[in-house]
Amino acid sequence: MAGPPVIEIKGLTTTFRIGGREVAAVRDLDLTIAAGETLALVGESGSGKSVTSLSIVGLLPKGIGRIASGRLMLRRKSGETAELQALDNETLRCIRGNDIGMVFQEPLTSLNPVYTIGEQIAEPIRIHLGKSRREAIADAARLLVDVGIPDPQRRVRQYPHELSGGMRQRATIAMALACNPALLIADEPTTALDVTIQAQILDLLAKLQAERGMAMLFVTHNLGVVAEIADRVAVMYAGSIVEAGNVRSVFSHPRHPYTKGLMRSVPQLGEATALKEAGAPLQTIAGSVPSLVDLPPGCAFAPRCPHAIGACTTAFPDLVDTGKGHASRCIRWQEI
Amino acid sequence: MPEEPLLSVTRLTKHFAPVAFGRGPVVRAVEDVSFEVPRGRVVGLVGESGSGKTTIGRMVAQLIEPTSGSVRFDGVETARLSARQLRRLHARVQYIFQDPFASLSPRMTIGEILTEGLEIQRLGTRAERAEKAVKALAAVDLPADAFSRYAHEFSGGQRQRIGIARALVLEPELIVADEPVSALDVSIQAQIINLLRDLQLRLGLTMLFIAHDLAVVEYVADTVIVLYLGRIVEIAPSRELYSNPRHPYTRALLSAVPSPDPARRGKRQILTGDIPSPANPPSGCVFRTRCPFALDACAGPVPALREVAPGHANACIRDDLD
Numbered sequence: 001m002a003g004p005p006v007i008e009i010k011g012l013t014t015t016f017r018i019g020g021r022e023v024a025a026v027r028d029l030d031l032t033i034a035a036g037e038t039l040a041l042v043g044e045s046g047s048g049k050s051v052t053s054l055s056i057v058g059l060l061p062k063g064i065g066r067i068a069s070g071r072l073m074l075r076r077k078s079g080e081t082a083e084l085q086a087l088d089n090e091t092l093r094c095i096r097g098n099d100i101g102m103v104f105q106e107p108l109t110s111l112n113p114v115y116t117i118g119e120q121i122a123e124p125i126r127i128h129l130g131k132s133r134r135e136a137i138a139d140a141a142r143l144l145v146d147v148g149i150p151d152p153q154r155r156v157r158q159y160p161h162e163l164s165g166g167m168r169q170r171a172t173i174a175m176a177l178a179c180n181p182a183l184l185i186a187d188e189p190t191t192a193l194d195v196t197i198q199a200q201i202l203d204l205l206a207k208l209q210a211e212r213g214m215a216m217l218f219v220t221h222n223l224g225v226v227a228e229i230a231d232r233v234a235v236m237y238a239g240s241i242v243e244a245g246n247v248r249s250v251f252s253h254p255r256h257p258y259t260k261g262l263m264r265s266v267p268q269l270g271e272a273t274a275l276k277e278a279g280a281p282l283q284t285i286a287g288s289v290p291s292l293v294d295l296p297p298g299c300a301f302a303p304r305c306p307h308a309i310g311a312c313t314t315a316f317p318d319l320v321d322t323g324k325g326h327a328s329r330c331i332r333w334q335e336i
Numbered sequence: 337m338p339e340e341p342l343l344s345v346t347r348l349t350k351h352f353a354p355v356a357f358g359r360g361p362v363v364r365a366v367e368d369v370s371f372e373v374p375r376g377r378v379v380g381l382v383g384e385s386g387s388g389k390t391t392i393g394r395m396v397a398q399l400i401e402p403t404s405g406s407v408r409f410d411g412v413e414t415a416r417l418s419a420r421q422l423r424r425l426h427a428r429v430q431y432i433f434q435d436p437f438a439s440l441s442p443r444m445t446i447g448e449i450l451t452e453g454l455e456i457q458r459l460g461t462r463a464e465r466a467e468k469a470v471k472a473l474a475a476v477d478l479p480a481d482a483f484s485r486y487a488h489e490f491s492g493g494q495r496q497r498i499g500i501a502r503a504l505v506l507e508p509e510l511i512v513a514d515e516p517v518s519a520l521d522v523s524i525q526a527q528i529i530n531l532l533r534d535l536q537l538r539l540g541l542t543m544l545f546i547a548h549d550l551a552v553v554e555y556v557a558d559t560v561i562v563l564y565l566g567r568i569v570e571i572a573p574s575r576e577l578y579s580n581p582r583h584p585y586t587r588a589l590l591s592a593v594p595s596p597d598p599a600r601r602g603k604r605q606i607l608t609g610d611i612p613s614p615a616n617p618p619s620g621c622v623f624r625t626r627c628p629f630a631l632d633a634c635a636g637p638v639p640a641l642r643e644v645a646p647g648h649a650n651a652c653i654r655d656d657l658d
Contacts, residue, residue, distance in 0.1 A: 270579065272551065
């Protein structure tokens, strides 16, 4: 099913300057996504999931965030490989919106209020593919049909405020797909939407990805959404991947205490009633996410972990293969 | 004779006047909503954007006035209260807000935030107010030294605990909790839900719990009300609603929640179309434009809530769906 790798990241460390110090927001991250494959990066605030996606597209805040080390190799539509970390801004601009499409959380902030939907979808087509305005607008109307927006001839002439939240997110997806990218990065694309609209957008993204054979990096905090959309999942905590593998394998047999705790603390529909009637509390993870400025030594999760032992606080654990492409950054994974 | 409910809402309606210089349509945020909250119980209000859940909460807490209908609190019609009586009522009904970053003043110490309500109510001496504030901090598992610190020194979860302490310090009878966990990280949400449930049981609080997340409401609420476009479509005891939902919207809403449990991933029912604007709601059943089971008759009169089991009412005219 999966084709050759479209993006391959090796040893990515991204740092931020905070109060005169260099703080690693992402450390030593490896990931690969093949054509036709969806990888979900899941984590809570400050886990580094969005910083990873911003590192790929070169949109880290200027003068504050930078890629300190690592290689980010993108196989472009032309077949050549680009090393994203080494490119200047001009080349990156040719890649963004062209080889890499992006969809963000809040469609209203991704869309410009003073341009029509059609002009905004047409813009990357004109810039990257060199088509005329007329051709590009015609393409835009076809893209609107692809993303399930009815009456495209009228919609291309409308402004963002005339569309509902779900329709706006469909329009930003059309914009991201305009140049037929090799990689689609979707960063919390359904978080601002109502649950019945979220279901529509997830369905649409899955369908478009299958049709076009893109690689997709899907960033989210919602484990349910991961199960719905992704083939593989990487769970991030405090800047590192703590567990990765096939969605089914990770969710049915989590091999890291953080993943396990996270899954338990999301109440499942229908289960909460039983807990309540038994007088039992919801399962929780004690404490809160550590500050990146002040990470504990060794495993970053150790202070909250019910399985932590002395060895957990002395050395930063490796990501170990636990079999069948499933990996865990826990020294006690066999006992969990 | 059964005890009178602490809160009783009857035919509550709220229309917002058009914003654009008096032109444009009226927004029908809440239409003809009636329900009761018995003492010591928790009622959950669930719905998506534009369902009217927050507007109902604000009318209950007397933060905005209804267009029509009544809110009775402890047997008293709140619309008839004088300003002084209303201020006293505000102490008995407290509100917990969604965003713990926006709802705490960055310029006040936690102590000032917690004692402000007591001061406005002219309750106790300065020392007594401080003592109450420290007790409220203990109730939400925060250290007493939080008293002299500022909101920015706390994490999101801790701030929400402060928001809860502020509501508790006045020893209210009714708490309106408006999306109290939706701004928090997943691993913190369960901590706050457990805290609210624990406080509710220990202090015998009555609560109106507003959320868009069905899974969150299930653990806290005894009764759940499902709203769509300002109207109640279904109301049922929590256990009933999750095991035996009757209204097509409730079923679709439950089915739309994605589950991480591989064993639970089944076929999903995906609703087509968008939620209509509350400025221009459909005639008859407000859900009919997205309902896979709609008939011509659904565009007729607004369907009434009909009891289908004890305490379980459904506003769908079709009895043949199963």
